Amino acid sequence: xxxxxxxxxxxxxxxxxxxxxxxxxxxxxxxxxxxxxxxxxxxxxxxxxxxxxxxxxxxxxxxxxxxxxxxxxxxxxxxxxxxxxxxxxxxxxxxxxxxxxxxxxxxxxxxxxxxxxxxxxxxxxxxxxxxxxxxxxxxxxxxxxxxxxxxxxxxxxxxxxxxxxxxxxxxxxxxxxxxxxxxxxxxxxxxxxxxxxxxxxxxxxxxxxxxxxxxxxx
Amino acid sequence: xxxxxxxxxxxxxxxxxxxxxxxxxxxxxxxxxxxxxxxxxxxxxxxxxxxxxxxxxxxxxxxxxxxxxxxxxxxxxxxxxxxxxxxxxxxxxxxxxxxxxxxxxxxxxxxxxxxxxxxxxxxxxxxxxxxxxxxxxxxxxxxxxxxxxxxxxxxxxxxxxxxxxxxxxxxxxxxxxxxxxxxxxxxxxxxxxxxxxxxxxxxxxxxxxxxxxxxxxxxxxxxxxxxxxxxxxxxxxxxxxxxxxxxxxxxxxxxxxxxxxxxxxxxxxxxxxxxxxxxxxxxxxxxxxxxxxxxxxxxxxxxxxxxxxxxxxxxxxxxxxxxxxxxxxxxxxxxxxxxxxxxxxxxxxxxxxxxxxxxxxxxxxxxxxxxxxxxxxxxxxxxxxxxxxxxxxxxxxxxxxxxxxxxxxxxxxxxxxxxxxxxxxxxxxxxxxxxxxxxxxxxxxxxxxxxxxxxxxxxxxxxxxxxxxxxxxxxxxxxxxxxxxxxxxxxxxxxxxxxxxxxxxxxxxxxxxxxxxxxxxxxxxxxxxxxxxxxxxxxxxxxxxxxxxxxxxxxxxxxxxxxxxxxxxxxxxxxxxxxxxxxxxxxxxxxxxxxxxxxxxxxxxxxxxxxxxxxxxxxxxxxxxxxxxxxxxxx
Numbered sequence: 001x002x003x004x005x006x007x008x009x010x011x012x013x014x015x016x017x018x019x020x021x022x023x024x025x026x027x028x029x030x031x032x033x034x035x036x037x038x039x040x041x042x043x044x045x046x047x048x049x050x051x052x053x054x055x056x057x058x059x060x061x062x063x064x065x066x067x068x069x070x071x072x073x074x075x076x077x078x079x080x081x082x083x084x085x086x087x088x089x090x091x092x093x094x095x096x097x098x099x100x101x102x103x104x105x106x107x108x109x110x111x112x113x114x115x116x117x118x119x120x121x122x123x124x125x126x127x128x129x130x131x132x133x134x135x136x137x138x139x140x141x142x143x144x145x146x147x148x149x150x151x152x153x154x155x156x157x158x159x160x161x162x163x164x165x166x167x168x169x170x171x172x173x174x175x176x177x178x179x180x181x182x183x184x185x186x187x188x189x190x191x192x193x194x195x196x197x198x199x200x201x202x203x204x205x206x207x208x209x210x211x212x213x214x215x216x217x218x
Numbered sequence: 219x220x221x222x223x224x225x226x227x228x229x230x231x232x233x234x235x236x237x238x239x240x241x242x243x244x245x246x247x248x249x250x251x252x253x254x255x256x257x258x259x260x261x262x263x264x265x266x267x268x269x270x271x272x273x274x275x276x277x278x279x280x281x282x283x284x285x286x287x288x289x290x291x292x293x294x295x296x297x298x299x300x301x302x303x304x305x306x307x308x309x310x311x312x313x314x315x316x317x318x319x320x321x322x323x324x325x326x327x328x329x330x331x332x333x334x335x336x337x338x339x340x341x342x343x344x345x346x347x348x349x350x351x352x353x354x355x356x357x358x359x360x361x362x363x364x365x366x367x368x369x370x371x372x373x374x375x376x377x378x379x380x381x382x383x384x385x386x387x388x389x390x391x392x393x394x395x396x397x398x399x400x401x402x403x404x405x406x407x408x409x410x411x412x413x414x415x416x417x418x419x420x421x422x423x424x425x426x427x428x429x430x431x432x433x434x435x436x437x438x439x440x441x442x443x444x445x446x447x448x449x450x451x452x453x454x455x456x457x458x459x460x461x462x463x464x465x466x467x468x469x470x471x472x473x474x475x476x477x478x479x480x481x482x483x484x485x486x487x488x489x490x491x492x493x494x495x496x497x498x499x500x501x502x503x504x505x506x507x508x509x510x511x512x513x514x515x516x517x518x519x520x521x522x523x524x525x526x527x528x529x530x531x532x533x534x535x536x537x538x539x540x541x542x543x544x545x546x547x548x549x550x551x552x553x554x555x556x557x558x559x560x561x562x563x564x565x566x567x568x569x570x571x572x573x574x575x576x577x578x579x580x581x582x583x584x585x586x587x588x589x590x591x592x593x594x595x596x597x598x599x600x601x602x603x604x605x606x607x608x609x610x611x612x613x614x615x616x617x618x619x620x621x622x623x624x625x626x627x628x629x630x631x632x633x634x635x636x637x638x639x640x641x642x643x644x645x646x647x648x649x650x651x652x653x654x655x656x657x658x659x660x661x662x663x664x665x666x667x668x669x670x671x672x673x674x675x676x677x678x679x680x681x682x683x684x685x686x687x688x689x690x691x692x693x694x695x696x697x698x699x700x701x702x703x704x705x706x707x708x709x710x711x712x713x714x715x716x717x718x719x720x721x722x723x724x725x726x727x728x729x730x731x732x733x734x735x736x737x738x739x740x741x742x743x744x745x746x747x748x749x750x751x752x753x754x755x756x757x758x759x760x761x762x763x764x765x766x767x768x769x770x771x772x773x774x775x776x777x778x779x780x781x782x783x784x785x786x787x788x789x790x791x792x793x794x795x796x797x798x799x800x801x802x803x804x805x806x807x808x809x810x811x812x813x814x815x816x817x818x819x820x821x822x823x824x825x826x827x828x829x830x831x832x833x834x835x836x837x838x839x840x841x842x843x844x845x846x847x848x849x850x851x852x853x
Binding site: 033035036037038082083084085086147148149150151152155156159160162163166167170174 | 354355357358359361362413416417420423424426427430431435562563566567568569570671673
């Protein structure tokens, strides 16, 4: 009986210490929010203690990767769970369980291993939110040559070829017509010389010679 | 109503019926001809059906009472559109000349009407092709996934999105910053934007290659440019109807509000829309009609093209609003789920506990218990009507609203390509008519040497228009374009249209005109045409002109500006024009309109003072003269 009381007191102290370390709006803690139904829809799993254990293990892994020290699941304290599935967590130092790890160090660790933590839960940056740690933005890689210039080049090439083609055919056509007119003209001249005057002909200029009415009537 | 001004010498200036028959049989080779009737109809339909059918009519329809707007639209189509169209077709087919030639033949003092048409066609062509350049820019940028207007770029130190983009939307940013790179005022010109210059050059060279030999080449091009838009509209209709929320949009468009019919501005807007939609007074339709054979049934053509134009407007309005309905529904859903998310996170409710159904109930409950937290959340009001009425007119519709809808559809690049190809074809076929309205009068006016072939004249026109159009590629180019759109393409056209009617009815003579139509199509135009030509249509035009003039004069001249510093950003801010803009406005609207009376006066004075020296005009008709002429021919 007498052994139990100190044990009880010890347990109380430990739990109250833990309670004091992890509290909502703790200075060195972060709020985590999971949106399972949004991310996974019908295939969403139920959030239970085992999932929480996985989270704490993942956080310990992240701290180990960043820090190098031997963090354990017991170093990650969780509190204020809500049905939303959101909670606060703090990380205690492996060397001194009443000392909290600095906020910035936790943030660094989370940033480094964000991908691994996300994939452990089949979630993304938007559905597993660490409030206060914005996800690093992925810059869209600009393509080597802007695609619009390529399309522009293709269109202009086609249009230029079209202009050259059409102008070329016009020039050729007009040259052909000029040649025809010239040869036709020469042939006409030879014909007229061969026929001489007085011969009935369709062309206008002969009319003046064959038109008797113009002779003065006596 | 048999008023007629004395018009001596009219018979000498125009070919008689006998001469027309002779010309028809001999097939004079120098005037171009249509290969077949289909080409002619497709060209006219292409000229009439343009961007206005897609982005002006749907907005007017929805804002003036939806389905009820059809009533003034159809009435004015029949009373104003069809008679004017028939008039232009008939006079072009009868006198077989372009716009300047036709009016000069009717009376030399009327040459001003043709010149006004030439100036208006030139000014409108300049800014219309800049819109084509914008369309081409978007088209070039549609060949990539994801589309460039679906993402905001990151800012300089990669910590977040660019501020301008984060405060407005990705499509706004792409349009105002990456396309236009717009400045904040019309006087801040900001220099030429090289990518816009390239797009402009592309638009003009493409137009040149299609117009290079006049209707010989455009006649082939219209087989595609006039038919493709209908195909694409149908594809979009099928796609649109399968999207969620499209029926909302169509309902919003067509639900009639009969009270709007009492509003005079509804009738005015309907009249103006009918007039501009038919591309009347540009001179292009007269030109196109003059290439027809003399006995072509222009009455039938006018009715057919009017019906097609009207139906296309209604059809495209349906398609546009089905897509707008989809976009509005998407935005509404995003807005409400955003609000639900915020509420859920603030009060740590499990997911899916707050749905659209109980949202209002939960919100009111929390408003009573924790009003301060609710305030801090900054919940937005999600109103479907607001989303449906956002930016649904003009360039805002095509480049902001529709592009936003496209990025929400699966396989976005294909829809983007289809949409911009459709807009491009709609605009290109209208530009064919514009170029015709500039090139043919230039040839008729004998300003350029006759030896220059058509290719060179067309090339020169395109080059000069492109050079002048460079003002629209500046940073303030968008504001200049809006200025041109409001003033160059509005009042002058109404003035020219009115002058055309008066010229044909009262200077050419309605009796002569009736006889001509009887000669051409076989029967005299019936009572409907007589009444509308002589009384109804001119009256409607006068009313619209007066009201337009009055509204333009009385309203304060402001323009909408994209300014990050503005209070209501991203809403556009209205800013007054600087005072020197009045000079520009006068040049745009005044010079073409005043060309009519100025030229009339000039010719009148010329006639009066040069009346005595009329001998040189008479030709000496003797055989000796013929001999001399023929000797020259021999050599």
